[in-house]
Amino acid sequence: MPRCISLIAALTLSATLDGCASRGAGLSAVAAPNAEGVLLTPVASRNGGPLRVLVYHDMEGLAGQDDYRTFNYSHPDHYAKGRAYLAADINAVVDGLFAGGATSVEIIDAHGSGNPAPDLDPALLDKRATQLTRDAPFRHYVDVVAPDAYDAIVAVGMHAKTGSRGFASHTVTLGMGLSMNGHAMTETEIVAYSWGRVGVPVIFVSGDDRLQRDLATMPWIQYVVTKQATSPNTVVLRDVKQVHAEMKARAADAVRGIANAKVVRVEEPVRAALKVVGPASLAVLRGVPGVALSADGNEVAFEARNFQEAYDGLNALIGVARLAYPATTNAVLREHADGPRIARLQRERLMERWFDIEGGRWTPPPAVTPTPGRKYYGAQ
Numbered sequence: 023m024p025r026c027i028s029l030i031a032a033l034t035l036s037a038t039l040d041g042c043a044s045r046g047a048g049l050s051a052v053a054a055p056n057a058e059g060v061l062l063t064p065v066a067s068r069n070g071g072p073l074r075v076l077v078y079h080d081m082e083g084l085a086g087q088d089d090y091r092t093f094n095y096s097h098p099d100h101y102a103k104g105r106a107y108l109a110a111d112i113n114a115v116v117d118g119l120f121a122g123g124a125t126s127v128e129i130i131d132a133h134g135s136g137n138p139a140p141d142l143d144p145a146l147l148d149k150r151a152t153q154l155t156r157d158a159p160f161r162h163y164v165d166v167v168a169p170d171a172y173d174a175i176v177a178v179g180m181h182a183k184t185g186s187r188g189f190a191s192h193t194v195t196l197g198m199g200l201s202m203n204g205h206a207m208t209e210t211e212i213v214a215y216s217w218g219r220v221g222v223p224v225i226f227v228s229g230d231d232r233l234q235r236d237l238a239t240m241p242w243i244q245y246v247v248t249k250q251a252t253s254p255n256t257v258v259l260r261d262v263k264q265v266h267a268e269m270k271a272r273a274a275d276a277v278r279g280i281a282n283a284k285v286v287r288v289e290e291p292v293r294a295a296l297k298v299v300g301p302a303s304l305a306v307l308r309g310v311p312g313v314a315l316s317a318d319g320n321e322v323a324f325e326a327r328n329f330q331e332a333y334d335g336l337n338a339l340i341g342v343a344r345l346a347y348p349a350t351t352n353a354v355l356r357e358h359a360d361g362p363r364i365a366r367l368q369r370e371r372l373m374e375r376w377f378d379i380e381g382g383r384w385t386p387p388p389a390v391t392p393t394p395g396r397k398y399y400g401a402q
């Protein structure tokens with residue numbers, strides 16, 4: 023399934039990031055938080071010079087796409103079609119960004135299909151753009167954020183948040199609702215808050231009509247609707263050629279109109295909360311003293327000093343809430359002819375592990391280290 027924010031061990035974020043000077047920081051001190059509990063400040067004025075754009079891409083909000091298998095690596099034939107849709111959308115946007123005056127465009131993978139190679143096939147990418155890579159795994163929404171690295175952020179093929187009834191709508195992963203200061207966020211807003219820390223605005227987004235509605239919070243964004251969602255797994259598609267023409271025109275407008283964009287910063291301290299629906303669950307937290315669980319048991323909240331703490335805490339809680347996913351595995355095992363045998367093997371492995379640890383015979387596996395020579399593109 024999609025894993026739009028990687029939960030893998032990641033590079034350590036510089037502790038100075040949340041304290042670093044934002045180019046909008048001088049103005050944020052006088053801005054009042056809006057209804058979403060965020061501070062909106064103007065983009066720092068520009069006097070020519072390079073205009074560097076970082077393009078995030080997901081894979082659920084693509085033009086021409088109406089089948090969930092096209093964003094899942096586990097369905098190779100459909101996934102190949104999804105990669106073609108992705109490259110076509112990215113290239114239309116890249117074309118527009120350069121037409122509007124961008125001087126460099128980098129692409130970062132925010133989907134995580136399970137493919138060890140990037141979801142965006144390098145052979146299909148417009149040669150003027152490059153793919154952002156690192157030599158070790160990293161968290162695409164937070165670990166690349168740095169002052170004076172980019173001037174604008176773009177997000178292509180994005181999806182609506184959990185509960186929005188968009189095509190494959192979710193936030194980070196299945197059944198999770200993330201909020202900061204009482205506002206339920208899309209992943210696009212997570213990107214905006216993260217880059218807002220260093221004064222960089224989100225200027226262009228594409229996705230379905232439900233995400234457009236979710237992003238009414240950021241009206242300066244040049245938004246292209248790729249399709250109308252009629253349920254979480256059905257859509258009415260728009261004409262793809264027309265969508266790509268709009269992408270090119272609005273991406274160019276987004277660059278030309280960058281002065282109209284706003285930098286978004288979440289007000290600190292941050293009241294963060296995770297609200298779940300199935301297949302996620304917070305039931306394992308019931309009865310733990312000191313845990314701020316709602317009366318219905320579906321929401322847990324905490325206070326964080328800043329965005330980074332809130333984001334890290336929410337991801338840790340997502341790890342708890344997804345403990346409920348294997349209930350599906352157990353159901354499949356019960357239905358499968360080989361299920362009882364596999365379930366017995368699993369129990370035996372658990373017993374062996376217990377005895378080995380208790381008997382001092384177990385050596386923990388070595389920490390996972392980056393594969394030498396391998397490039398990491400984001401949410402892989």
Ligand SMILES: [Zn+2]
Binds near residue numbers: 024026080132
């Ligand atoms: Zn995704």
